[in-house]
Amino acid sequence: MIPILAALTLVVAAQAPAPTSSAKPLTVLLAPTDVTRGTPRYLVGVAQEHVADQLKARGLEVIRVEDVTRTLPKKQRAAMMRCKRTQPSCIASLGVAAKTDVVMVTGVVPYLNGFKAGVRVYTAKDGAPLVEHSVPEVKKDQVMDALTQSLDVVVPTTLRVLRPEPVAPPTPPVVQTPQVTPGVKQPVTPVTPGIEPPTQMDLSDTARDAPKVETPGRRKWAWVPAAGGVVLAGVGTVFLVQSRSKFSDLEDKEFPTLAEADAARDSGKRSQTLGVVGIGVGAAAVAAGALMYFLPTKQTSVQPSVTLTPQGGGLSLAGTWQ
Known part of the structure; x- marks a missing residue:
């Protein structure tokens, strides 16, 4: 019946008059x-x-x-x-x-x-x-x-x-429907025994064995603490040299008044404290930069910040890594 109906449809369409222009x-x-x-x-x-x-x-x-x-x-x-x-x-x-x-x-x-x-x-x-x-x-x-x-x-x-020309409507996409003949079995893709179809494969092992790509975010920022550590260590060394100079003045130089001697002593202590802190913080920053560069990681998000004040300075790192 389907072939007969299709043939009748084609005959009716062929005998139908062609549409005339409405313009x-x-x-x-x-x-x-x-x-x-x-x-x-x-x-x-x-x-x-x-x-x-x-x-x-x-x-x-x-x-x-x-x-x-x-x-x-x-x-x-x-x-x-x-x-x-x-x-x-x-x-x-x-x-x-x-x-x-x-x-x-x-x-x-x-x-x-x-x-x-x-x-x-x-x-x-x-x-x-x-x-x-x-x-x-x-x-x-x-x-x-x-x-x-x-x-x-x-x-x-x-x-x-x-008499402007009408705009042609967009052509709809052509969808091809599969032809199914009644009474005829459709071919089935053969499946080898013992092998699961591709749609049922367990992809967990594949995802587990996939190579891990290390992001370069942490190594990109490793130079910041290292460079800051070198600068702090240098500044600390300068303060230690100044404190040594003040100590020598207290031993070898005679001060006119006791107030001047006390001021030289306090200045030397302050320089010694700043020198020790600067060298210590600088060494820690250099060590942090080395760890950031050499330790393996998958993801990292590091945000460095530097703080400067009239009494000194500081370097801070904020971030997470695995």
Whole structure:
């Protein structure tokens, strides 16, 4: 039954009529050009016929103004034919009477040693100018070519504004469904006895045996305590040398007053204390840097900080490692 239904569906789809485009052709009211002194009347008539043929060849629907004014009263027809083609009210009255999309006016006027030929397009609803193009200083035998050149410019622009192309919807992804024939067994992937399928494998051993990558964060900061330790040890040595100098002064030098001797003694004690502390802290910092660099670890997060005060300085390390 399934093959028969599929065949019937294909036959019905083949006999169904193809969908037609919902976009209506653009309608153009071809209005007569303004009467200009110096332009032969026969040239104006030939230009109108040439523009009408070109518009039809491009797929546009052409309506002549004579077909519209023929049904109007005589007084209204005379007023419409005498109105100036450059006035929006005149263009709008022509467009409303013809019920078209745009109004096109052909222009052939004297220009220098020849003519200027072109076309102007207005929206029929309100008479607003839409697009225009003209070719100046052409000979009489070049007027038709100039009008064709102007239509090559104004017609695509008019279509883009009034008949924009619809945006194609995104193409849905094609999902291929497996074909299953009733009564036919589907092939099964053979499984070797004693070997578990890939979906049931125990990955714990694999994860346990995976090589461990050591992060370089701790070693990257190992130089900070080492360098700080060297600096502190150097400063401590300087203080010890100063305390030794004060001690020598107390033994060899005679002070005028007892207060000066006490000040020298206190200064020596302070220098000795700072020297011992500096060397001790510096040695500890160097040792910490060495441990940070040589001991193995997997993860580390070390944040060093240095504190300086008028009475001395300090180095601290904050972090965790395994």
